[in-house]
Amino acid sequence: MRKFTVPTAALAVCFMVATSHAGITTKINGKAPHDFGLQPWSNQQICLPCHTPHAAIVKDTNGAALTAAPLWNHTLSTATYTLYVDDSGNGVTGDVDQNSKLCLSCHDGTVAADSFGGKTGSNFLTGGIVGTDLSDDHPIGEAAIWPQTLDPTGNGGKGAWTGASYMVTPDLRSAAGIMPLRKMADGRLAVGCTSCHEPHNRKSTEHLLWVNNSGPAKTVDGRDVSGSALCMNCHKK
Numbered sequence: 001m002r003k004f005t006v007p008t009a010a011l012a013v014c015f016m017v018a019t020s021h022a023g024i025t026t027k028i029n030g031k032a033p034h035d036f037g038l039q040p041w042s043n044q045q046i047c048l049p050c051h052t053p054h055a056a057i058v059k060d061t062n063g064a065a066l067t068a069a070p071l072w073n074h075t076l077s078t079a080t081y082t083l084y085v086d087d088s089g090n091g092v093t094g095d096v097d098q099n100s101k102l103c104l105s106c107h108d109g110t111v112a113a114d115s116f117g118g119k120t121g122s123n124f125l126t127g128g129i130v131g132t133d134l135s136d137d138h139p140i141g142e143a144a145i146w147p148q149t150l151d152p153t154g155n156g157g158k159g160a161w162t163g164a165s166y167m168v169t170p171d172l173r174s175a176a177g178i179m180p181l182r183k184m185a186d187g188r189l190a191v192g193c194t195s196c197h198e199p200h201n202r203k204s205t206e207h208l209l210w211v212n213n214s215g216p217a218k219t220v221d222g223r224d225v226s227g228s229a230l231c232m233n234c235h236k237k
Ligand code: HEC
Pocket: 006, 009, 010, 011, 013, 014, 017, 026, 028, 034, 036, 046, 047, 048, 049, 050, 051, 068, 069, 070, 099, 102, 103, 194, 198, 199, 200
C-alpha cells in the first residue's frame, strides 16, 4: 500500500510548491538550507536531490528494504560510523538508524550533494559536514537506544512507559507530533538525526530543529523552561 499512497502525497506537495500563491507557504521553499532549488547543482528542484517520483532507491546498503523515507533518490553512503563515547571512555559499536543514514548520505561528506537519480556528482557540502566520526556528537543509533520500554498492560491496558524516569516518555512527544524516535533494524527505538531535526523546515526554526532550542518554552510534559527546550523534551533536568 505504502508504495501507492505515499507517492500521491509527495506529488501533491510538489504540486503545491510549483503553484504556491500567497497564503500557501511550503516552508522548505525560500531561504531554508534544504531549499535546493536555489543551488547550482539541483536542476533547480527542491525535492529531487532527496525524493523522486520514479525509480526510487528501494534497498539500503545492507540490502534491507529502505523504509525510512518515501521514494528516496539520494545515493546512500557506504561509510561506517564511530559512535558516541561516554564519559568513562566506553565507545559503542554498532549502527545508526536507517533514517539517519539518509541525512548522512550528504552530511558525512563522503557522497556529493548532487549524487542523486543514479548520477555521481561532484558538489560536496561546504558547510554542515558532520563526518563519519560521531563520537563527539550527541549519541544516535546504537549509542542512544531509548532507555524506557512500553508495557502494553500498564495504565489499565492503555500502555505505560517504564524505566528511566529522568527521561520524558515518547508518547508525550508523539501526541505533540514532534521529535520521533527511530527504529533500529531489531525494532528497538533510538535517537536519530530526525529526532531533533525536521528536514522540511516545518517548524521554521534555526538549524531545521523541531523545537527552538533558545528562549523560554513549555516542554511536552508541561515544564516551563528558560531555554534548551529541545533537550528538555527528552531529558528531565
Ligand atoms: C534533505 C532531504 C529532503 C528534502 C529536500 C525533502 N525531503 Fe521529504 N523527506 C525526507 C526524509 C528524510 C523523510 C523521512 C521522514 C522524515 O525524516 O521526516 C521525508 C519524508 C517525506 C514525506 C513523507 C512523510 C512526511 O514527513 O511528510 C513526504 C510526503 C515528503 N518527504 C515530501 C517531500 C517533498 C514534496 C519535498 C520537496 C518540497 C521534500 N520532501 C523534500 C527528506 C527530504
